[in-house]
Amino acid sequence: MNYDMVLEKILEQVKEAKKKPRLLLHCCCAPCSSACIERLFPFFEITLFFYNPNIEEKEEYEKRKQELLKLAKMKKIQVEDTTHEKEAFQKMSVGYEKEKERGKRCFLCYQLRLTKTAQVALEKHFDYFGTTLSISPFKNANWINEIGSSLEKETGIHYLYADFKKKNGYQKSILLSKKYGLYRQDYCGCRFSKEERMAKKNTKLNYSSNTPSN
Numbered sequence: 001m002n003y004d005m006v007l008e009k010i011l012e013q014v015k016e017a018k019k020k021p022r023l024l025l026h027c028c029c030a031p032c033s034s035a036c037i038e039r040l041f042p043f044f045e046i047t048l049f050f051y052n053p054n055i056e057e058k059e060e061y062e063k064r065k066q067e068l069l070k071l072a073k074m075k076k077i078q079v080e081d082t083t084h085e086k087e088a089f090q091k092m093s094v095g096y097e098k099e100k101e102r103g104k105r106c107f108l109c110y111q112l113r114l115t116k117t118a119q120v121a122l123e124k125h126f127d128y129f130g131t132t133l134s135i136s137p138f139k140n141a142n143w144i145n146e147i148g149s150s151l152e153k154e155t156g157i158h159y160l161y162a163d164f165k166k167k168n169g170y171q172k173s174i175l176l177s178k179k180y181g182l183y184r185q186d187y188c189g190c191r192f193s194k195e196e197r198m199a200k201k202n203t204k205l206n207y208s209s210n211t212p213s214n
Contacts, residue, residue, distance in 0.1 A: 003145050004166035011043050020045045021127035026117040028133055030067035031184045034176035035169050036132045037075055047078045051116045053089040054109050055189035067183050101196055111147050118151040130160030135169045
């Protein structure tokens with residue numbers, strides 16, 4: 001399914017309404033959120049939601065959270081606060097430690113974060129809930145939207161279908177990050193992603209050091 005086309009249809013419907021619907025937008029980080037906010041701001045009353053128990057290190061978690069708060073302040077957008085519940089991710093990942101990135105563990109991580117977002121959207125009486133996750137070329141947009149669709153049926157809250165990487169969304173997020181001076185991380189936040197990133201870096205370093213120069 002072309003989820004970007006689905007999003008366009010939703011935006012057209014929203015545009016015809018006299019009042020902007022309230023959207024709880026789960027944010028994985030400030031850089032990814034920047035382009036998503038630009039696209040959605042004309043149509044929704046947005047509240048950002050930073051729920052990312054996958055981020056292992058407290059220092060990294062706080063750094064990313066503060067960057068999102070900085071962006072929200074610049075854009076004059078509200079933020080729904082939450083705590084760092086890394087134990088939830090740790091519990092969820094038991095038995096999936098050997099999974100490669102983009103595997104079953106990642107699906108369960110999307111599910112964990114979107115479920116919390118949908119629950120808060122229901123409790124706080126939002127009209128829609130959604131996530132910025134699909135802007136990353138490393139995230140499976142089909143999985144994300146399938147989870148969102150399931151949660152929409154469970155909660156009765158509209159899910160905002162999207163594939164934000166379309167229409168050069170990811171590239172726009174890079175440009176906006178530079179414009180706003182946002183910290184861009186090079187891994188998703190979980191220890192598995194960090195370990196995989198470090199392994200790749202070490203492989204490149206070893207290859208470079210063992211390659212004879214001309």
